[in-house]
Amino acid sequence: MSQQLTGIQKTAILMIALGPDKSAKVVQHLAENEIEQLTLEMANVRKISAEQRDKVVDEFYQMCVANDYIAQGGIDYAREVLERALGEQRAFEIITRLSSSLKMRPFDLVRRTDPKQLLSFIQGEHPQTIALIMTHLPPDKAAILLSSLPQERQADVTKRIALMGRTSPEVLKEIEKILERKISSLAPTDYTTSGGIQSVVDILNRSDPGTLKVVMDSLEVDDPELAEQVKRQMFVFEDIVMLDDRGIQLVLREVDMKDLALALKGSNPEVGQKIMANMSSRASQNLREDMEFMGPVRLRDVEEAQQRIVKVIRRLEETGAIVISRGGSDEIIY
Template sequence: MTTTLATLTRPQKAAAILVAMGKPSASRLLKFFKQEELKALIEGARQLRTIPQSDLEKIVAEFEAEFTEGAGQLDSADKMDDILNEGLSPEEVQALKGDGKPLNAAKTPPPIWPQLEKADPLRLGAFIAAEHPQTSALILSRLAPQASANVLLTLEKGLRGEIIKRMMALTSIPETATKIVEGQLRSRVLSESTAKDMSAGQSRVASVLNEMEKSQMDEVMEDLEKSGATDLEGVRARLFSFDDIVLMTQKARVALFDGLSTELVTLCLRGAPPDMTEAVLSAIGARSRRMIESELSQGSEGIAMADILKARRSIASTAIRMSHEGVFELPTAAAQAAAA
């Protein structure tokens, strides 16, 4: 079947010229077309049939292009596909043909769950506490067990039990619902402009407070609450003093005092209450315990309180460092509040 010059559209004429030019030259030209123009060329090529050479020469003259190698024929789509495949990537070709993603489609964002597992448990816990328990169950079920446990420990017991109950009964979740939850988590939990700045500020404040005595630390936190300061839970989660050692698990205390000198441990226990002394001594070996008890029985006369407080801050700093290294978990803010 022959196509007459009078019935050709401009996209069809352009397609005819490209095919006549051959793949190498035509492929280089394709890079200069817009996406909409390329789609029009493809559609025009699909409708073309054989074109007489005389008509092809007129088309070339009309477009004021140099015609160096004419054949006078075109069998449309197949040759245009060859040119497209030569000059464009497979993804670009698929997009132009309408059977793939748009060329300017946004890249799929990275999976959100590994990022959430690295987020501050208190921050994620605050988000979960404000959501429906079913939504919270969905979120925690997608996290690694350790990360999920860390978040659960920041929640109130009643809410914690309700969420765990729903996690046990959780079955398949519609993909649409999961995407909605992921979007909220990205904007409200993983927002770089808020999470990073908040975490950095909380760490700075906690570092200052951790240099204070327990009573001073509590007084400053009380002042902050009265002043209306926000996000104090994030600061509390980073606070740890020597007095909090009684709240640590036995395993964590053993890890903390393993390797500390008996002189440092003896000094920090000068004037300590009986429950604190027992918590520390129960975490060390029998021989070291006897030596320390013998030293403590001789009293604390002549020993400066400043030296005792310095020793206690040193041990508290060691506990914070070891928790950051993942050796053990420090008592949660909820556990400290309950003990108080």
């Protein structure tokens, strides 16, 4: 019976019922850890009865309908409609699950709004409000929104995201009322973690180079320490695999081979394979020998060598010699 199943088990059954094509589209919207959990659960599903499948699909359908009612008129409206259609007990069960989900995901309707449309709603808002909204958007959408802001506001909003901590439910609720036509209130004791350095990194990694330069230049003047923290997390050594072969070859011309050997001692095999594939047979053999000759090395020395190479990569990107794919358009033009 579906009532005895956990949420992840129900999701696995639903995905199987949807079939591979539709399930693949769903997976594209999940986080990596969610994909791992769901894949494991689907692999563990042995046999599903027709009754189990039908109950899970029906429950999903009813929650989708309820979610539409909430979007139209809020929780109270959805509860009234569901009570008339399904009875008080069934309506209570559905609304309880949905209410819990909504509390965990503030700004749900904003997430589904086109960033360019959203821009028209927030242009006149305070930079702190814009920063708060952006922390609740997927990084790709937040990057589009950041790029669309006037240049003089981009760095200000970015800094506010990085320095943001926890936001009270009262503030979230007020902004939701303005932007989402009142979705749902948060429990008084709930606090939602927003922003931080990682939010900035996720957004900037998906921003166009022009926006990235404007923001980072402004941050370096206004708050050098914050700018350095963002830089350290924006591109790590192992991200070198995101460069194409020509980009890697340009990097290899600029870096010290001793640094490269040391940096590779602490990286995963994929990075080493990618780099050596862009070297001559003799050069790659020399690099392997240098790594073997080093023996055990300190982690701190490895990290420092990796940072020196990352600085070279950043310098080449700033001059336009290489382009780092940041999760936006797949096309890279040199």
